Amino acid sequence: MAKKFKDDVYEIDRWITIPYAIELQEAGIEFDKAKKFKDLHDRNRNEDQKSKPCQIRTQMDGVELKTLEKFKRLLCLDKIENWKLVPYGKELQEARVEFNKAKKFKCLLALKEIEDWNIHGATELAEAGIKFKKADKCDMFSIKFNNGLMEISPLSIGDQTETYLRNLIAYEQYCDRDNGFNYISNYVRFMDDLINTPKDVKLLRRRGIMKNDLGDDEVISTMVNKLCDNINFSTTDSIYARTSMDVNMHCRRHKNVWMAKLRHDYFNSIWALLSFLAAVLLIALAITQTIFSIIH
Template identity: 90%
Template sequence: MDGVELKIVDKFKRLLCLDKIENWKSVPYGKEIHEARVEFNKAKKFKAKFKCLLALREIEDWNIHGTTELAEARIRFKKTDKCDMFSIKFNNGLMEISPLSIGDQTKTYLRNLIAYEQYCDRDNGFNYVSNYVRFMDDLINTPKDVELLHRSGIIQNYLGDDEVISTMVNKLCDNINFSTTKSIYARTSMDVNMHCRRHRNV
């Protein structure tokens, strides 16, 4: 071996406290390390980073579960007192959402606002209505989701049919491009997902 290889072997021995083993002429294989009774343990800092990477992988699409599933994960829903339509906050298992009245003209109203944002207001970069509708679309998947939000005072149902509302909300996002990572609710979605992954909340 040349001088460089010898330095590598010596460094390896020092790192593993194996300076007394003189018969190793190269970097040892797994079998040799096992015979020398060397134990390896995962470093805590790498373990923490690994968990963090797993969490990021699971939330890479930034989507959240429907209202019913979130309620099963001990998330409570409450109508916020603010008049701001786009107010959605999540803290310590409580999601506060501004009330939304849904009637005959709601679908047309929201679609027009989304169209304006998509085609006329691109330079602004803050697609509040599109982000809001996308978030509500995640929350509402079934009539049961609508019913739970209605009982919480968040949805005021003037159509009388929970299934009609769930279908309407789900279709509002059809053929619309979203950047979920740039959503104004991206942080909220991440916090909700992290809450749901805690073992005591599953």
């Protein structure tokens, strides 16, 4: 475990100077190509040059449009021109990044700008089809998300929890700046996004993730929301940045939202399920009757 931790820290140190490191890693771009992309990106930025695709101009008087399109396909100009739709397409192309990975990088970068790395509360995420489970490990910072399942280590909240967390945040903010990894601050920020109302606390409590020794869910939600007051955060450098990105990508897929709504509205009880199946059966019989009527 110590060796794995050392390797992980070394990998983070390698990527930490790369711009858009998380998006490049998530797109499957190798470190060597990402490093070359960084050098090209820094060089062009220093030269105050914008990334523009190479434009190929062809003057063909009297040539019909179909002939021109055929000529472009033969020379694969469409593929060249598509790079102009990718942010920093010139640098990625010169770094020999595959075009399909560059397109994935574009989507991830757009998602980052739209969502700003913030996630919705636990209740809203549950409505989008995300399930919550108590993590088996006792590590306080263990938050994982995979295929619609979020696993969070259990947290007991008592009378001294707020003071304990505030002291640790203060230590990270003012005494341990050279560390670079604000684990407590990142954890509190993530939980602040996850808990907005007492309903969110209730959901996490029922899943065994949160133990409430204070007795009132509203007290906990208010406490968590105030922990982040007057504290500066860098969401892109958070240890949960990729987790937040995966959660937002899951919620933006309409299929996941539709399936969650279907389960919530029609599969939440045996009577709702029977009503749904009866309605489907009636529709199927009506369609069958219509087909036989047309045939005869």
